[in-house]
Amino acid sequence: MAKRFCALCGKTDSPLIENLCFSCFYKKHPPFRVKSEPKIQICPNCFSYKLSKKWMQTDSSNNFEFLEQVIEQALPLFIKHSPEFKISLQPQLSEEIEIKEKIEIPVLITAEKNDIVISETVPVNINLESSPCGRCSKKKRGYFEAILQFRGLRGRISEEERRQVYNIIENFLNQERYKYDYIPQIKEKKQGFDIYVSTIGLAKIIAESVKEYMGANLYESFKLLGMKDGKKKGTTSISVRLPSFSIGEIIQLPDKTLIFEKFEKGNLIGKDLETGKQLTIQHKELWESEIQSWKPETKEYLIISITTNFLQLMDLKTYEIFEIKKEPPHHNLKEGDTIKATKIDEKILILTPEIK
Ligand SMILES: [Zn+2]
Ligand SMILES: [Zn+2]
Numbered sequence: 241m242a243k244r245f246c247a248l249c250g251k252t253d254s255p256l257i258e259n260l261c262f263s264c265f266y267k268k269h270p271p272f273r274v275k276s277e278p279k280i281q282i283c284p285n286c287f288s289y290k291l292s293k294k295w296m297q298t299d300s301s302n303n304f305e306f307l308e309q310v311i312e313q314a315l316p317l318f319i320k321h322s323p324e325f326k327i328s329l330q331p332q333l334s335e336e337i338e339i340k341e342k343i344e345i346p347v348l349i350t351a352e353k354n355d356i357v358i359s360e361t362v363p364v365n366i367n368l369e370s371s372p373c374g375r376c377s378k379k380k381r382g383y384f385e386a387i388l389q390f391r392g393l394r395g396r397i398s399e400e401e402r403r404q405v406y407n408i409i410e411n412f413l414n415q416e417r418y419k420y421d422y423i424p425q426i427k428e429k430k431q432g433f434d435i436y437v438s439t440i441g442l443a444k445i446i447a448e449s450v451k452e453y454m455g456a457n458l459y460e461s462f463k464l465l466g467m468k469d470g471k472k473k474g475t476t477s478i479s480v481r482l483p484s485f486s487i488g489e490i491i492q493l494p495d496k497t498l499i500f501e502k503f504e505k506g507n508l509i510g511k512d513l514e515t516g517k518q519l520t521i522q523h524k525e526l527w528e529s530e531i532q533s534w535k536p537e538t539k540e541y542l543i544i545s546i547t548t549n550f551l552q553l554m555d556l557k558t559y560e561i562f563e564i565k566k567e568p569p570h571h572n573l574k575e576g577d578t579i580k581a582t583k584i585d586e587k588i589l590i591l592t593p594e595i596k
Pocket of ligand 2: 283287375376377
């Protein structure tokens with residue numbers, strides 16, 4: 241009995257299909273084919289691409305990495321294979337590849353079923369269409385979701401405060417998390433300035449940070465502009481009121497008077513003028529109180545003598561001599577020290593050297 245053999249390679253130990261062994265048959269009729277040329281939209285401004293409906297951001301930093309990721313995602317959608325085969329695709333990308341409208345990439349396709357392995361390198365033409373992604377076109381249009389309205393509690397905002405605000409914003413923009421955010425516009429206003437912010441998320445974190453470090457009071461409002469896909473669309477405005485105290489400023493609350501030092505977690509830290517002790521005024525209390533504040537006029541005094549209960553001071557301009565009651569925080573002062581003090585209601589309050 242004549243043995244059946246493969247018409248191509250002559251193998252006899254394999255079942256035959258159309259007179260060919262499995263291996264020769266699949267070489268002739270590969271179990272895969274390129275369905276159509278991939279068409280991919282890519283953003284010219286950032287490394288993102290659109291394959292189906294959504295723009296996808298890649299984490300690449302150069303064309304090679306970018307195309308590698310795009311092609312890896314795209315290829316399986318454009319190569320059809322018979323389901324009983326396991327398939328693997330290895331695009332052969334050159335490091336020097338350039339982004340052009342049409343690129344040809346050799347792809348090593350390997351199909352496996354039981355012990356049959358067929359691999360072939362197939363050239364795949366990929367069409368790349370350059371078009372700005374949603375995010376980049378929003379940026380170009382100056383789109384924003386929120387406005388931060390910075391206002392001074394007592395009129396103008398100082399250059400120093402403005403610099404602090406800008407620093408806070410810059411710190412966030414430098415973070416990985418906010419790398420796609422932007423500030424499309426800053427508008428000067430009579431009592432401050434408006435900062436337009438790309439997303440609500442960034443606007444809120446800036447506002448919270450300004451509250452924490454600068455004691456600002458926040459008030460959020462929303463202006464509805466319409467509906468889109470069942471969602472409210474509009475602009476969020478956050479009013480950011482800055483208390484604008486400077487170090488050494490006297491702050492008068494209904495029941496206490498203190499010297500301003502700093503803000504910590506939104507709360508005001510200062511020294512009680514009566515006792516010299518450090519006091520914390522909670523953010524809420526501060527903004528609900530009637531406050532008066534002023535920058536004290538300071539004078540220099542020389543400490544002439546210190547007794548158990550009194551300090552004797554001489555005004556270094558007029559040479560007038562005053563006596564003030566010795567308080568516990570005065571314990572670190574010495575005779576012969578020069579101090580800076582201010583007069584409130586005829587009372588002399590020592591501001592520097594720092595009362596501990
Ligand atoms: Zn054969
Ligand atoms: Zn883009």
